[in-house]
Amino acid sequence: MGMMNASVLSGVRSLARVEQVEIPEIGAEDALIKVVASGICRSDWHLWNGDWAWFDQKLFPTLGHEIGGIVEAVGANVKNIKPGMRVTIPFNLACGSCPYCRKGRQNLCDNQMVPHSLPGSGGWAEYMRAPNADMNCIPLPEGVDEMAAAALGCRFMTAWRAVQSQGAVRGGETVAIFGCGGVGQAAVEIASVLGARVIAVDVDDRKLAKMKELGADAVVNSGGMSGEEAAQKVKAITDGNCGVDLAVDALGIRNTMIGALMSLRKGGRLSQVGLTSQAEQGKVSLPTDLIVVNEWEIRGSLGNPQSGYHDLLAMVARGKLNPTRLVSEEVKLSDVSRVLDDMDNFRTNGYVIITDFT
Template structure:
């Protein structure tokens, strides 16, 4: 139901603002974003600090148009409550608990019509839209009829933040683009946020999971959440990592599905070398400054072994129902991957921890004062 307009922009809120690439992050009082007729204003209850945010803070991905502006408010893993809606919003109402996908979609392009909102021709990400970053007490959700997704009973706001990027990205990489079938073997390269989610999801869907990382603590955690075997890749060439993975598969044939959850030359090559003939790589990780979006691949091997590389970006709005249903029924548990909750004032220190991969699991902001 439409609510009478209220001058939200005359009120202030706290937000964590970034002063520039690798700049300070200060908690400041700024104006509450004004929702337009197609928007919803969300009171943020939980907001994740994702490695994607770390990438943006480092100046990564400018080569694909994601340039960080001074004063930007990041944050794209959202669990919150609708505070107000515009005149054209009918799918959510004030007081409703929602999540907001990081791939904000238009709803009317060719891909949106096909249910592929994650690759919308007019897609935007929160930090490029003023007022839509989640490291704040309030955020504006554009095109709310599509981009505000109600949470079912059994899925709270913390869980929504936990599944907001890394978990739902892993879901599509395994179940959608990866097309995992029960009994298949899966190698997950990189046991950070996306990787841990991929391990849990693959195991829950009947996959036999091999986890690959350079950190013994993360590999131990991988075993706890469903990995059957682990490989420590520290000091090993990618070809050797792939060979090691293949040796622990049936008939040394290699895995049916590999997931690169990091995005580096080493993980791309290691994943390709781990595949059986006819195997498929679900490429999730985007690259950093070292690669700047370009990784040379062993094309002859791909041809001779009929390998597939499938890019996987986020999760379409149309596919949230199945994921939320599994979470509500407790078959999947994103909250188990939350390692700690923090305040807005802790954001900068968490990003510095990410420099040395010191974070484990998901760090989520729950204190916005």
């Protein structure tokens, strides 16, 4: 098949080195994708940092799961995906046959995998293998290019489900977004476009200024505050100090989860998107009695099922949503280590996308 460039890690927090590796072979159900754009995501940073071992997530040599590309070749049994198609690849690869897949909830697939967990399927490379291509290659409509596909490939599509589906936002509701990283920024834009009044919460004034550009009606700098204190600041902005209808925790630390939960009005909904890191290691203590007496709902939200892309892509194609607006930097494959180091101290602002694979 020949050789290609790929960013290769040797272990936790190792340097990402550009190496020549073999172009992956594909099976009868697979497609070979020429990668045009590939994001460097906070989830990649978590894996590189050694996080998530508490639920069996492992570091693999070539990461990358925010992918926009062109189908180069397909296996003999692939029916609907053709060479030359422009596609994105969901990070929740699905089998298509388990009970969850049959119900259209492919993000909960019993046999779920992420692209970089399979040989040749990481997106930080010139080519990647897309398994079960008819299920896991999502064709891009006119008006959605490969850069937009990479930009929506994880953080944006995750925010879409958290706000629109799991969050069930309705026009006129008030929504608080805690944590204005990649998912949080997308959530602000999406909630605003869907007609909500949006309050953005973060510790970085630079990010909060950007949230106003993306549609936030109000912002709260929660620097130095506990989650409970941040919640009171948010509630003070709401009508009658009653709280928000929907809160989204887009970061996954104790302060943002508690702040989001306690900013809710009675009967409010928390859409929990952020996954924890070393400090919490998967566990945050919750105010159980308040959850009961206020009838708060907590809804987990993971990625976006393959069946959930149509409406999202349609809104991007019509210009209602613009994932590329969140792209702050285009980089080379050789820049991966520098970007991961920047993420250590939250020095990235927006989406960093690999577009040069030389």
